[in-house]
Amino acid sequence: MSTPIETDVVIIGAGPVGLFAVFELGLYDLKCHLIDILDRPGGQCAELYPEKPIYDIPAWPEISGQALVDRLMEQISPFKPEFHFNRMVSGFRKLDNGRFEVETDEGELLHCHAVVIAAGGGSFQPKRPPVPGIEVYEGTSVFYSVRRMEEFRGKDLLIVGGGDSALDWTLNLQPVAKSVTLVHRRPDFRAAPDSVNKMFAMREEGKINFQVGQVTGLKGEDGQLSAAMVKGPDGDIDIACDRMLPFFGLTMKLGPIADWGLNQHENLIAVDTEKFETSIPGVFAIGDINWYPGKLKLILSGFHEAALMTQAAARLARPDTKMVFQYTTSSTSLQKKLGVQ
Amino acid sequence: MTKITLVAFDGTRFDVDAENGSTVMENAIRNSVPGIEAECGGACACATCHVYVDDAWTDKVGTPEPMEEDMLDFAYDVRPTSRLSCQIKVRSELDGLVVHVPERQA
Numbered sequence: 001m002s003t004p005i006e007t008d009v010v011i012i013g014a015g016p017v018g019l020f021a022v023f024e025l026g027l028y029d030l031k032c033h034l035i036d037i038l039d040r041p042g043g044q045c046a047e048l049y050p051e052k053p054i055y056d057i058p059a060w061p062e063i064s065g066q067a068l069v070d071r072l073m074e075q076i077s078p079f080k081p082e083f084h085f086n087r088m089v090s091g092f093r094k095l096d097n098g099r100f101e102v103e104t105d106e107g108e109l110l111h112c113h114a115v116v117i118a119a120g121g122g123s124f125q126p127k128r129p130p131v132p133g134i135e136v137y138e139g140t141s142v143f144y145s146v147r148r149m150e151e152f153r154g155k156d157l158l159i160v161g162g163g164d165s166a167l168d169w170t171l172n173l174q175p176v177a178k179s180v181t182l183v184h185r186r187p188d189f190r191a192a193p194d195s196v197n198k199m200f201a202m203r204e205e206g207k208i209n210f211q212v213g214q215v216t217g218l219k220g221e222d223g224q225l226s227a228a229m230v231k232g233p234d235g236d237i238d239i240a241c242d243r244m245l246p247f248f249g250l251t252m253k254l255g256p257i258a259d260w261g262l263n264q265h266e267n268l269i270a271v272d273t274e275k276f277e278t279s280i281p282g283v284f285a286i287g288d289i290n291w292y293p294g295k296l297k298l299i300l301s302g303f304h305e306a307a308l309m310t311q312a313a314a315r316l317a318r319p320d321t322k323m324v325f326q327y328t329t330s331s332t333s334l335q336k337k338l339g340v341q
Numbered sequence: 342m343t344k345i346t347l348v349a350f351d352g353t354r355f356d357v358d359a360e361n362g363s364t365v366m367e368n369a370i371r372n373s374v375p376g377i378e379a380e381c382g383g384a385c386a387c388a389t390c391h392v393y394v395d396d397a398w399t400d401k402v403g404t405p406e407p408m409e410e411d412m413l414d415f416a417y418d419v420r421p422t423s424r425l426s427c428q429i430k431v432r433s434e435l436d437g438l439v440v441h442v443p444e445r446q447a
């Protein structure tokens with residue numbers, strides 16, 4: 001068991017709302033750790049629409065999803081938040097001393113005064129491709145990520161997709177696997193041009209196969225894959241394989257949060273509109289994950305929720321400190337914290 | 342107003358009066374056409390508003406932009422007539438347009 005990390009607040013989810021919560025909490029001297037299953041900050045803005053413009057962020061007539069995330073990261077940097085990426089929060093419990101213990105799927109423990117759930121639409125998980133009957137093969141022959149490359153040693157591997165993951169794993173697993181076939185529905189790719197060029201070069205050398213087409217079905221008994229049926233430009237073909245790695249992007253699933261015993265409203269966590277506290281005192285929920293009458297899933301609503309939640313979290317974490325309301329424009333003590341004094 | 346027809350997978354036809362400038366997806370949602378999910382609300386970020394443009398209309402409707410083509414990678418049973426309905430804007434020339442909803446969305 002690892003030694004628990006001691007901090008003030010643990011924020012579950014590093015989407016725009018979780019990020020802005022660092023700022024609000026930071027003004028009250030609360031130190032934050034953020035945990036996210038993604039490998040970088042930004043939640044939906046970074047994962048689903050980095051290049052698309054948002055038009056309803058106050059005072060930003062137009063800003064792209066990624067630019068918003070970059071700005072937030074800059075804004076919160078004075079508070080030195082600590083990030084734990086590629087980790088899913090599996091659960092939390094209340095300790096005897098009144099603090100909380102948050103646990104990740106990698107077994108890390110964090111102790112804190114308050115838990116802020118900013119989990120948006122849930123954790124990002126690989127999308128299951130629309131191939132009938134694929135469930136039977138999952139975990140035995142079909143995998144959505146590569147945990148250890150060794151698991152593919154000596155295998156006839158089929159990789160499906162046209163993005164960076166598909167291309168990167170085609171290149172990386174080629175030396176390990178017995179054979180690699182990449183299947184994509186068209187000869188153009190979303191992936192970085194450099195990897196695409198490398199892939200085509202490998203095909204020239206006869207090291208991998210590339211087939212244009214869409215997987216329509218799978219063959220093999222007892223979850224052991226033997227071939228994939230592929231609809232290509234020249235008709236249907238079977239491609240022999242015993243492992244398949246489909247990369248069809250990410251989708252959001254509520255995940256373990258559903259089992260945390262919090263009051264819910266249609267898969268969202270019910271909160272009050274004074275503190276944005278859940279049915280467990282000391283556990284808050286802000287952003288897309290929460291529900292209250294009139295809730296709107298907007299970034300700006302999440303920012304407001306972060307500010308109000310902070311008042312309650314600060315009272316909880318610093319019961320002996322008098323809460324003073326101050327403006328960042330005029331308060332020298334706030335400016336010192338922001339590093340502008 | 343422009344008349345467009347959405348044909349659900351079971352063959353049910355939805356004839357709707359669509360406002361010019363609106364998207365085919367928006368009209369599908371407003372008229373509860375089954376099989377159009379449009380999870381991302383029309384941002385070309387989910388591929389759950391996939392349709393097949395009727396063969397008679399493919400030239401008039403046109404081909405997808407690169408971003409839409411990328412998104413179509415995530416759709417099910419993509420064909421040469423595939424489009425994301427949130428990326429088709431209704432305009433007068435499309436009066437009479439017919440699109441078909443696929444068996445399933447991704």
Ligand SMILES: Cc1cc2nc3c(=O)[nH]c(=O)nc-3n(C[C@H](O)[C@H](O)[C@H](O)COP(=O)(O)OP(=O)(O)OC[C@H]3O[C@@H](n4cnc5c(N)ncnc54)[C@H](O)[C@@H]3O)c2cc1C
Pocket residue numbers: 012013014015016017018019035036037038042043044045048049053054055056087088089090118119120121122123124254255256257286287288289297298299300302381384386
């Ligand atoms: C295409 C599109 C366009 C949009 N346009 C706008 C717009 O114009 N204006 C606007 O205001 N809003 C817009 N939105 C909505 C906006 O993106 C969301 O309201 C916002 O992202 C919510 O932020 P969040 O921080 O609450 O959650 P999210 O951005 O969903 O982030 C939550 C994070 O928590 C992580 N997470 C969840 N559970 C766990 C767990 N158990 N362990 C670890 N990590 C976990 C997830 O991986 C994710 O990174 C749009 C959304 C989409 C999809």
Ligand code: FES
Pocket residue numbers: 366378379380381382383384385386387388389390412425426427428
């Ligand atoms: S509605 Fe999501 S891509 Fe069209």
